[in-house]
Amino acid sequence: MTTAAAPGAGAPPQVTVRYWAAARAAAGVDTEVLSGATVADVLALARAAHAGLAPVLQVATVLLDGRPATPAARLTEGAMLEVLPPFAGG
Secondary structure, three states: OOOOOOOOOOOOOEEEEEEOOHHHHHHOOOEEEEEOOEHHHHHHHHHHHOHHHHHHHHHOEEEEOOEEOOOOOEOOOOOEEEEEOOOOOO
C-alpha cells in the first residue's frame, strides 16, 4: 500500500486504484491505495511508483467509480479508479 499523505485533517482523499491487464503487469500489483485531490494527482503518484506504467497510462482509459474520468476530476475518500489499457480481441 502506497499513500501520498497520512490520513487526517486537510489530507487529500485516499482512493483505491485497480489495474487491469497490461496495467497490472506494468504496476506489478492488482490494486493499491493512493492519495490525491484529482485523478491527475493519483496517476502521477502511480507513474512515479511504477516505472513501466507510464506508457500504459498514455493509452489507458481511466474510470472513476465506473465512469470515464478526466484528469481534472476531483476525488472523494474511498473512490475507485480503474486503469484499463486497450484490449485486443474481436
